[in-house]
Amino acid sequence: MDFEEKPIESKIVFHGHLIDVEVQQVKTPQGNIAQREIVHHAPAIAILALTADNKMILEKQWRSPIAKTTLEIPAGKLDQRDDASAVHAAKRELNEETRYQATDLEKISSFYTSVGCMDEYMTLYLARGLQRVDHELPQDQDEQLTLQTVSLDEALAMIDRGEIEDAKTIMAIYYWRGMKDHE
Structure with missing residues (x-):
């Protein structure tokens, strides 16, 4: 057909x-x-960033399309600074938004975010071995972020309570749960 x-x-x-x-x-x-x-929409990246004490980094920020704050994993679009490299964008966004760099950055998956109306293609990374950066990149002027860390159990409970509603973040948390099931 x-x-x-x-x-x-x-x-x-x-x-x-x-x-x-x-x-x-x-x-x-x-x-x-x-x-x-x-x-x-430009290609984009998202990062499941896990700290040394096995917590994930979440960002609280305002999202105008839904007129409320959300809790999300670090993410951003590829731009001219990245030379079409999703890995470069992930490293840059991790620095800009969290002030960390990862000794281990592993691709989890790539996917379209909303195929019914948008061509955005996102790559999700797992970042481990986080260390504070020596050189902080400038943050986007139009972003205001607050960071917090949560355990896997806390993140799953936040999904259940409707506190985490962002699809890429939910996907990352469920991936994290799958990792734990295989350890």
């Missing part, structure tokens, strides 16, 4: 600092005409 839709017409309707929005008219495999709204 053929699933591919063929674009007939395409227009960028918004070009912003973080995203571009494209509206496409497509022809479906059944011959129907449909409209697709696509959010284009």
Whole structure:
């Protein structure tokens, strides 16, 4: 069965600092005409950062799209400083947001964050052997973060209570639980 839709017409309707929005008219495999709204976003990274006492680092920050603060793992988008390297972006973001560097940085997985409307492709890393950085990179001027560390049991309870609602963070916590199950 053929699933591919063929674009007939395409227009960028918004070009912003973080995203571009494209509206496409497509022809479906059944011959129907449909409209697709696509959010284009730079590739991104996220980091499950585990401290020496086996706690994860979480960031509390305001998120305008949902109009509330969230608890999330460190994350960010690749930009010109990263030369298209997700590993470089992970190291940079870890420094900028937590002031740590990792002696062990391991790729967990890569995935699309919201395939129904967005092309953002994220790579999730596990960072261990955390040490304070010697040289702090400047933090993004539009971010205000508060850090906290929690154990696996605390993180799982926070998911159950609805205190952690961010998908990448939940995925990282469940991965962490899987690691513990295999130790």
